[in-house]
Amino acid sequence: MLIALLPGDGIGPEVVAQARRVLDAVCGDALSYETAAVGGAAYHATGHPLPPETLALAERADAVLFGAVGDPTCDALERALRPEQAILGLRKALGLFANLRPARLFPELADESALRPEIARAIDMVIVRELNGDVYFGEKGMRRTATGRREGYDVMSYDEDQVARIAHVGFRTAMGRDRRLCSVDKANVLETSQLWRDVVIEVSAEYPDVALEHMYVDNAAMQLVRAPGRFDVIVTGNLFGDILSDQASMCAGSIGMLPSASLNESGKGLYEPIHGSAPDIAGQGKANPLATILSAAMMLRHSLGRPDDADRIETAVAKALAGGARSPDLGGAMTTDAMGDAVLAAL
Amino acid sequence: MLIALLPGDGIGPEVVAQARRVLDAVCGDALSYETAAVGGAAYHATGHPLPPETLALAERADAVLFGAVGDPTCDALERALRPEQAILGLRKALGLFANLRPARLFPELADESALRPEIARAIDMVIVRELNGDVYFGEKGMRRTATGRREGYDVMSYDEDQVARIAHVGFRTAMGRDRRLCSVDKANVLETSQLWRDVVIEVSAEYPDVALEHMYVDNAAMQLVRAPGRFDVIVTGNLFGDILSDQASMCAGSIGMLPSASLNESGKGLYEPIHGSAPDIAGQGKANPLATILSAAMMLRHSLGRPDDADRIETAVAKALAGGARSPDLGGAMTTDAMGDAVLAAL
Numbered sequence: 001m002l003i004a005l006l007p008g009d010g011i012g013p014e015v016v017a018q019a020r021r022v023l024d025a026v027c028g029d030a031l032s033y034e035t036a037a038v039g040g041a042a043y044h045a046t047g048h049p050l051p052p053e054t055l056a057l058a059e060r061a062d063a064v065l066f067g068a069v070g071d072p073t074c075d076a077l078e079r080a081l082r083p084e085q086a087i088l089g090l091r092k093a094l095g096l097f098a099n100l101r102p103a104r105l106f107p108e109l110a111d112e113s114a115l116r117p118e119i120a121r122a123i124d125m126v127i128v129r130e131l132n133g134d135v136y137f138g139e140k141g142m143r144r145t146a147t148g149r150r151e152g153y154d155v156m157s158y159d160e161d162q163v164a165r166i167a168h169v170g171f172r173t174a175m176g177r178d179r180r181l182c183s184v185d186k187a188n189v190l191e192t193s194q195l196w197r198d199v200v201i202e203v204s205a206e207y208p209d210v211a212l213e214h215m216y217v218d219n220a221a222m223q224l225v226r227a228p229g230r231f232d233v234i235v236t237g238n239l240f241g242d243i244l245s246d247q248a249s250m251c252a253g254s255i256g257m258l259p260s261a262s263l264n265e266s267g268k269g270l271y272e273p274i275h276g277s278a279p280d281i282a283g284q285g286k287a288n289p290l291a292t293i294l295s296a297a298m299m300l301r302h303s304l305g306r307p308d309d310a311d312r313i314e315t316a317v318a319k320a321l322a323g324g325a326r327s328p329d330l331g332g333a334m335t336t337d338a339m340g341d342a343v344l345a346a347l
Numbered sequence: 348m349l350i351a352l353l354p355g356d357g358i359g360p361e362v363v364a365q366a367r368r369v370l371d372a373v374c375g376d377a378l379s380y381e382t383a384a385v386g387g388a389a390y391h392a393t394g395h396p397l398p399p400e401t402l403a404l405a406e407r408a409d410a411v412l413f414g415a416v417g418d419p420t421c422d423a424l425e426r427a428l429r430p431e432q433a434i435l436g437l438r439k440a441l442g443l444f445a446n447l448r449p450a451r452l453f454p455e456l457a458d459e460s461a462l463r464p465e466i467a468r469a470i471d472m473v474i475v476r477e478l479n480g481d482v483y484f485g486e487k488g489m490r491r492t493a494t495g496r497r498e499g500y501d502v503m504s505y506d507e508d509q510v511a512r513i514a515h516v517g518f519r520t521a522m523g524r525d526r527r528l529c530s531v532d533k534a535n536v537l538e539t540s541q542l543w544r545d546v547v548i549e550v551s552a553e554y555p556d557v558a559l560e561h562m563y564v565d566n567a568a569m570q571l572v573r574a575p576g577r578f579d580v581i582v583t584g585n586l587f588g589d590i591l592s593d594q595a596s597m598c599a600g601s602i603g604m605l606p607s608a609s610l611n612e613s614g615k616g617l618y619e620p621i622h623g624s625a626p627d628i629a630g631q632g633k634a635n636p637l638a639t640i641l642s643a644a645m646m647l648r649h650s651l652g653r654p655d656d657a658d659r660i661e662t663a664v665a666k667a668l669a670g671g672a673r674s675p676d677l678g679g680a681m682t683t684d685a686m687g688d689a690v691l692a693a694l
């Protein structure tokens with residue numbers, strides 16, 4: 001099976017290299033790899049953040065392991081050439097509409113969370129974020145008002161098919177867990193949210209065993225601080241999911257720990273750590289590779305049909321942490337390499 | 348000076364009554380009051396959540412003290428008749444474009460925050476939220492896609508004048524504090540945010556003493572958990588402000604503690620606790636009135652030119668807390684009345 005490695009910018013190459021070492025140790029020759037440029041790195045090399053060869057590789061591969069994009073030297077470029085367009089373009093081109101972000105605290109890291117340990121320890125949820133619609137992909141631009149003033153605009157929208165397919169992912173995810181689904185919207189203000197809520201309720205008829213609740217996004221942002229342990233599965237749109245999933249991950253400890261999967265209808269997926277390119281620490285061996293290693297485990301489970309290998313990696317990460325492996329973001333001083341070594345030793 | 352009292356739904360009447368007692372004790376006959384119906388209560392009485400008499404009173408008054416709106420029995424009504432439209436309508440009709448939400452932890456309540464006490468204790472910020480634009484007030488509705496599917500849509504937009512006037516409020520607020528302003532947007536995805544960022548940068552030329560930074564909203568949601576003490580003043584749009592200010596308030600302790608002011612260009616304001624109508628505890632004497640009492644203090648300071656009276660009230664609240672006043676949300680058992688008594692006794 002072919003894995004597309006897209007290391008990208010900043011710390012991306014460092015963390016992807018460690019995930020590759022772990023995959024080699026676990027899967028040996030069963031997987032093969034091709035690497036391509038993406039993000040600011042690709043822009044500097046080819047003039048575009050998502051070159052056609054990179055997209056073609058991602059389409060050909062059985063799964064994509066992604067590092068990070070984001071490069072301050074590209075800030076002044078027109079939007080279409082900025083590094084972020086690479087990840088948005090991949091999500092759209094591959095139809096990766098379902099973003100799964102598990103957030104749970106490794107018990108070994110209870111002291112790293114900003115939340116009280118007893119609150120943080122209760123966190124065990126999956127956020128299911130829609131990734132192909134919403135205000136991200138609507139018509140947008142700059143225009144002039146009637147009085148000639150500059151105005152920026154972006155159209156937010158969802159149609160019923162988009163909502164239904166992500167709702168199904170949310171319900172199915174809940175069926176595999178504690179059977180509680182919280183749908184987050186802003187239906188008291190937004191028509192997009194009203195349709196979202198209507199359709200989620202329609203879909204719920206097919207999942208009588210799942211307890212469904214609806215929550216406004218402002219309240220959800222509060223509950224994720226106050227009582228994050230109350231959530232099992234959250235399903236929400238692209239924009240609210242962007243905000244809430246980053247917030248939830250921070251509640252669960254270091255952002256250096258959390259993986260994500262972005263899936264299309266046929267189960268093909270792109271796997272990436274939720275942290276960004278962290279240009280301030282790039283190239284210094286300070287990055288925590290565990291989120292990428294855990295993303296590789298998700299890839300084995302969700303796209304490659306190797307759940308046992310996924311379990312092995314996740315167990316090894318827990319063991320490495322229990323053995324004291326700590327990068328700077330976890331309050332320690334271990335290098336990126338040494339963190340990779342610790343996981344390899346624990347396998 | 349005339350105060351419009353709009354108690355509204357749920358616990359609104361209970362908490363506004365306590366604020367009124369405190370205002371009477373502090374200002375005596377200097378203030379007069381008229382009460383009007385708003386929200387679900389007004390809908391049930393008159394068929395509209397913001398009756399013309401209520402709006403007229405709010406316009407005539409020197410300031411508005413608002414309880415809360417939100418009534419589950421109105422959930423099935425068409426949007427224009429729902430309780431939330433009353434507060435949105437007041438904000439728009441009175442031109443209340445600047446929402447100020449101070450978030451700081453009363454030291455006495457360090458144990459109530461979900462955050463570790465050492466992180467919570469460092470919180471001392473003001474969130475400045477734009478309140479008259481964004482996706483809240485753009486064109487919105489239900490339509491059919493080309494293939495006949497239901498689609499909900501809402502247009503997000505800001506023009507340069509809207510951004511500039513709230514940016515000025517942000518910079519001026521920072522000038523009166525630690526002179527650090529963080530502007531929150533999603534400029535890597537949204538054109539509305541790109542204009543926001545451009546205009547904030549333009550306005551910053553008039554405030555050379557304020558250190559300005561820009562942060563993406565997903566990162567801001569993380570930083571508000573990880574290191575909320577790093578913020579002095581945050582300025583952001585209506586939708587992001589809705590989410591982040593509720594999140595920040597929860598980081599600072601109970602939502603029952605936090606006041607807000609919504610101001611127009613001439614300094615006229617509407618003052619409300621940031622908690623909602625809490626229908627589940629309405630009428631049981633369980634509501635914490637301190638957020639409303641502190642909102643009344645903000646009213647004295649920002650709209651009525653009585654900063655000394657505002658200080659007196661805030662000091663009395665701190666004293667009451669130090670003396671052990673605790674409603675259920677603060678881990679105690681005191682009734683709404685008893686909390687009011689405690690503040691009166693501390694005056």
Ligand SMILES: CC(C)[C@H](C(=O)O)[C@@H](O)C(=O)O
Pocket residue numbers: 084087088242535536565
């Ligand atoms: C880089 C950016 C466009 C992206 C997003 O907003 O989706 C990122 O924040 C994420 O969550 O993957």
Ligand SMILES: CC(C)[C@H](C(=O)O)[C@@H](O)C(=O)O
Pocket residue numbers: 188189218431434435589
């Ligand atoms: C009630 C609702 C419309 C309102 C808002 O979203 O602005 C509320 O959440 C607030 O923050 O005051």
